[in-house]
Amino acid sequence: MKFINTWYPIIIAFIAMCYSIGLGLFGFTEEAQYSAHWAGTILLFAIAIRQRRAR
8 A cells, every 4th residue: 555655646647648658559649649748747746745745
């Protein structure tokens, strides 16, 4: 459980990245470009949330 609590943002971002790559490979390029931003957004929000918890 500690592993999941520590690494969940990276796991979710990796799944989002794989989803985007899959869309691109199947020819849905516009959808792939849209979902490509999800991974970075997830990681940025995780950083912000962890900084708020540390205070």
